[in-house]
Amino acid sequence: MKAFINFAHRGASGAAPENTMAAFHKALEQGANGIETDVQMTSDHKLVLMHDEAVNRTTNGQGYIKDYTLSELQQLDAGSWFSEAFKGEQVPELKQLLALGKDRGTFINIELKNGIIPYPGLEEEVIAAVREYGMEERVIISSFNHYSLVHCKKLAPDIATAILYMEGLYQVCDYAQTVGADALHAFKYAVLPELVAEARDRGLAYHPFTVNAPDEMKRLLKAGVSGIITDYPDVLHALLQQEEV
Known part of the structure; x- marks a missing residue:
């Protein structure tokens, strides 16, 4: 993954309802070459894309994803909360995004959302899906649950992983x-030029989140990060064209 990656955070979530196929398609239209998303598991063990553990904020439903079957979940409206123009958008499955990424040459950052609600077998299911679509070289599995990342590396040493963190970590490399x-x-505030330089020297890529202001994007581009996670991939795309990264 040596190319600079413009990761659309939950898709182009500034322009479409987050973690929907509409947001993923919009991201690619806006110049993203990467998509960041969040994976969770239904009661019938299907992999679906939603940030929150509960459906309340981004659908017209109530309750937890873990208590819905896939069929029940896909009956919910995942678009109207953002705009009536997106009424009827469904909660997508991971395989839908992997199919889109495979066809378009897109990098996919899959965040495992298993820090609050444990989903037994989530790592195995995600890796199996990545392999099914031949996306091993263009997927990064990330998580705030670093135990889960260690497990992923044991299962699939060939698939990239990334630690998610908020504040400064001592000797992060x-x-x-x-x-x-x-x-x-x-x-984004935990990313400093000297850390980026050290990481690069040690073969680690920095992909800070969630970077929406052009000034912040410019600061991080100057620091030499390998990618940026943003709600506005069109803004970052325009800056990249100016900077010729």
Whole structure:
């Protein structure tokens, strides 16, 4: 993954309802070459894309994803909360995004959402899906649950992983290597030029999140990050064309 990656955060979530196929398609239209998403599991063990553990905020339903079957979940409206123009958008399955990414040459950052609600077998199911679509070289599996990332590396050493973290981690490159991670997905304020330089020297990529202001994008581009996770991939795309990254 040596190309600079413009990761659309939950798709182009500034322009379409997050984690829907509409947001993923919009991201590609806006110049993203990567998509960041969140994976969880239904009661019938299907992999679906939603950030929150509960459906309340981004659908017209109530309750937890873990208590819905896939069929029940896909009867919910996942678009109207954002705009009536997106009425009827469904909660997508991971395989739908993998199919889109495979066809378009897109990088996919799959965040495992198993820090609050444990989903037994989530790592195995995600890796199996990635392999089914032949996306091993264009997927990064990330999580705030670093135990889960260690498990993923044991299962699939060939698939990249990234530690998600918020504040400064002491000797972060050393820590990342103990976890076996390939990338650092840090909150934007925890990313400093000297850390980026050290990470690069040690073969680690920095992909900070969630970077929406052009000035912040410019600061991080100057620092030499390998990618940026943003709600506005069109804004980042325009800057990249100016910077010729």
